[in-house]
Amino acid sequence: xxxxxxxxxxxxxxxxxxxxxxxxxxxxxxxxxxxxxxxxxxxxxxxxxxxxxxxxxxxxxxxxxxxxxxxxxxxxxxxxxxxxxxxxxxxxxxxxxxxxxxx
Amino acid sequence: xxxxxxxxxxxxxxxxxxxxxxxxxxxxxxxxxxxxxxxxxxxxxxxxxxxxxxxxxxxxxxxxxxxxxxxxxxxxxxxxxxxxxxxxxxxxxxxxxxxxxxxxxxxxxxxxxxxxxxxxxxxxxxxxxxxxxxxxxxxxxxxxxxxxxxxxxxxxxxxxxxxxxxxxxxxxxxxxxxxxxxxxxxxxxxxxxxxxxxxxxxxxxxxxxxxxxxxxxxxxxxxxxxxxxxxxxxxxxxxxxxxxxxxx
Numbered sequence: 302x303x304x305x306x307x308x309x310x311x312x313x314x315x316x317x318x319x320x321x322x323x324x325x326x327x328x329x330x331x332x333x334x335x336x337x338x339x340x341x342x343x344x345x346x347x348x349x350x351x352x353x354x355x356x357x358x359x360x361x362x363x364x365x366x367x368x369x370x371x372x373x374x375x376x377x378x379x380x381x382x383x384x385x386x387x388x389x390x391x392x393x394x395x396x397x398x399x400x401x402x403x404x
Numbered sequence: 405x406x407x408x409x410x411x412x413x414x415x416x417x418x419x420x421x422x423x424x425x426x427x428x429x430x431x432x433x434x435x436x437x438x439x440x441x442x443x444x445x446x447x448x449x450x451x452x453x454x455x456x457x458x459x460x461x462x463x464x465x466x467x468x469x470x471x472x473x474x475x476x477x478x479x480x481x482x483x484x485x486x487x488x489x490x491x492x493x494x495x496x497x498x499x500x501x502x503x504x505x506x507x508x509x510x511x512x513x514x515x516x517x518x519x520x521x522x523x524x525x526x527x528x529x530x531x532x533x534x535x536x537x538x539x540x541x542x543x544x545x546x547x548x549x550x551x552x553x554x555x556x557x558x559x560x561x562x563x564x565x566x567x568x569x570x571x572x573x574x575x576x577x578x579x580x581x582x583x584x585x586x587x588x589x590x591x592x593x594x595x596x597x598x599x600x601x602x603x604x605x606x607x608x609x610x611x612x613x614x615x616x617x618x619x620x621x622x623x624x625x626x627x628x629x630x631x632x633x634x635x636x637x638x639x640x641x642x643x644x645x646x647x648x649x650x651x652x
Contacts, residue, residue, distance in 0.1 A: 302446055314450065316457035316521050323460040323514040324445075327467070330513075331619065334506045338623055342630040349637050349646045 413492055416641050419632045422625040429625060433618035440612035448608055460518040462609055465593060466616040468511035471539060472574055474504035474620060478546070479571045482564035494560030495635055497567065498550040499627035503620055505543035512536060523587055531580035532588035535573055542570040556635055 304310040313320045411417050444462035451458035478500040485493035515533065516526045527533065546563045553559035581590045592600055593609060601609075636642040 303449060304446065310446070313456040313459070316455060319457055319517040319521050320459050323463055323517045324441075326513045326517070327463050327510050330506050330510055334502060334623060337502070338626050338630070342626065342633075345630055345634045345637070346646045346650070349633070349643060350650050352637075353643060353647055 413490060415492060415495075415632045415636050415639075418492055419629055419645075422629055426622060426625050426629075429618050429622035433615050433622055436611050436615035436618060440608050440615050443608040444612060448605055451605075454522055457518060457521040460514050462612045464511060464514040464518055465609065466613040467507045467514065468536070469613070470616055470620055471504060471507040471511050471536070472577060474500060474507060475539065475543070475567075475570070475574060478504060479567045482560075482567040485560050486564045486568070491557070491560075491635065492632070494556065494564065495631035496624075496628055497546075497560065497564060499631050500624055501543055501546045501550065501563075502627065503623045505540060505547060507616075507620070508536065508540040508543055512540065519587075528587055530586040530588060531584040532577065532586045535577040535580055538573055539570075539577060542566070542573060546570075 311317055311321075412421060440462065444459055448459065448462075450456050478497050481493045481497040481500065484490050485497060512533075515536075519528075520526050546567050549563035549566055550559050553562065580586060581588055593606070633642050633646065
């Protein structure tokens with residue numbers, strides 16, 4: 302042990318500011334990098350989860366409409382309106398996403 | 405001969421392999437840095453000329469050496485990505501760059517804080533410091549290019565070319581203290597076999613240095629995994645991995 306008291310340790314023989322600036326800056330930079338690393342990982346995973354949930358919802362909605370279509374097919378006029386509804390409700394991108402093979 | 409290495413170029417295998425390395429790197433860096441820093445701050449005798457400001461050495465030198473080694477690692481990955489079109493190489497280069505930039509920043513800040521009591525100035529435009537500052541800008545440029553393109557193959561190519569051009573800076577930094585009359589001193593610890601340093605000062609340095617390597621390995625593996633997931637986000641295995649870990 303090179304120091305006899307805490308005050309002496311902090312003062313570092315007059316070099317306290319420079320020594321603690323170095324150690325502090327190093328610690329802060331490492332903490333920032335670790336935090337950025339963790340948050341990026343979380344964001345990437347969250348993005349995938351959100352996309353999956355959205356796709357699942359679209360898939361379920363499409364299936365439901367399919368069921369509605371078959372049950373209501375007694376009247377041809379009704380079928381026509383349902384078709385119209387599908388086209389109105391689903392944007393082209395949503396249909397495209399829907400057609401992609403899901404895992 | 406190199407056949408055994410081939411499976412590791414598969415993103416899924418690389419992801420799980422680095423996942424196994426991470427806890428070891430984390431534990432090892434924690435142990436070595438705890439020992440090294442306590443030793444450096446409390447038990448190493450003060451330098452007969454520099455007094456206690458010498459304790460900055462234990463952060464400055466490992467960070468500075470690694471800022472160069474990490475750059476070489478990044479440039480090698482970039483070269484492999486450009487020559488053999490390995491997608492994982494680009495992911496590795498993208499993962500390494502921020503870690504290298506952090507080491508460079510640490511080397512510059514601690515160097516500045518050490519320069520004030522030792523040379524009487526925070527900063528001087530001598531060859532060593534100027535070239536190290538350019539290294540920081542190179543790292544920042546590479547990071548910016550990796551993030552500038554939505555198409556990651558294109559981003560990897562652009563950043564890879566910048567990394568390879570920047571390699572010219574590495575020997576300039578390394579030999580700047582020999583080629584020019586710099587205020588910065590020559591190397592102390594990297595003289596093979598005979599470091600010009602007392603052993604009681606040298607051992608804690610070695611422990612800190614190993615700790616810095618381990619922390620670099622840990623952060624690079626972690627970032628590499630994120631890059632792999634981000635670049636394979638449409639693959640079934642990645643989607644399954646993410647959604648199953650979420651439900652836990």
